[in-house]
Amino acid sequence: MADPRFHVPDLNGAEVQLAEAEGRHASQSRRLRPGDAVMLFDGRGTEAAGEIAAVSRSGVHVRILRTWARPRLRPTVTLAVAMPKGPRQDVLVEKCTELGIAGLWPIQTDRSVSEVSDHKLDKWRRTAIEAAKQSGQAWLPVLSPLRRLGDVLAETAGFDRLFIAVPNSDSPTRWALDVGEVESVLALIGPEGGWTESELAACADRGCRAISLGPNTLRIETAAIAFAALLHASLGRA
Known part of the structure; x- marks a missing residue:
């Protein structure tokens, strides 16, 4: 034991x-x-x-x-997520910590339904610590205060690959596996109401690749966990 x-x-x-x-x-x-x-x-x-x-x-x-x-595995994965409501937030933080994400950036979108307070951030940090203890992680994810989508897009130059999850998209999932020798990945997960056309256009202008996570409509936390697990497995971490 x-x-x-x-x-x-x-x-x-x-x-x-x-x-x-x-x-x-x-x-x-x-x-x-x-x-x-x-x-x-x-x-x-x-x-x-x-x-x-x-x-x-x-x-x-x-x-x-x-x-x-213990060096952090490469590429690092940061998730920018329009957070869900209530206890589903804790599920997202817990499971994505277990899967080794480097950062979680809560984002404000046109259709977001959840605010992020200092109290919530403290609670997420405690959740992340417990998840790291259970899973054997040596690194905790960096938990950011709430950011507007535009502010996130202004920081994309620091990442080697950019993805955006688009429900029911025809975009190939294999794009998420095409990370080669890159150092960092940023993935955007939108609200359950979906991205607006202007948000999709802004993300495309910044070079975000649309990616489908399958034919079903996923809850926010499921989409975030699915992307983290997809990349985790593709790198031989699973």
Whole structure:
């Protein structure tokens, strides 16, 4: 059985203290005691093997035995998504974190139905941490504040491949597999009401390739997960 994993933002030093929630999980849920082996990760590619040094009212301390770096897989995948409502947001964040996306940019489109508050971003970060712990990810996705579609398109020069999911499109799915040796991919997932013609034209002007995710009409979170899984599998990550 794999050693339990815990998120520690800073792995510098010979010993670290787990954050309150992580410490409670270690001592109460996992019932770890001094000498028990654990794995730590900082969410930025550094991992560490450690052992519980002390469990007390002041917290759980872990002695770091060794650290190493895990490079992020290439190409990196950033999803720009018109987020769904309610708990479906958490499903999207959880599953896409498991699939190793590098970033999630919530976007405001003409037909968007969801706002993004600081509270939601904090909740998504906690969801991403739990998903990374479960799936063995060393990297956490960068979660961006809400952006307008036009602002996202203004930043596309930083990506090597641009895709836009278009429901019931005749565009070939194989385009998503044609990533070669590129370093970065940006994929746009629109609202359930669909993209407007002006939005599609603006994306096409920036070089976004339309891609179909199949003949069915997918919910937002399903489309985001499907694209992440498609690229994940095409790179031999699955």
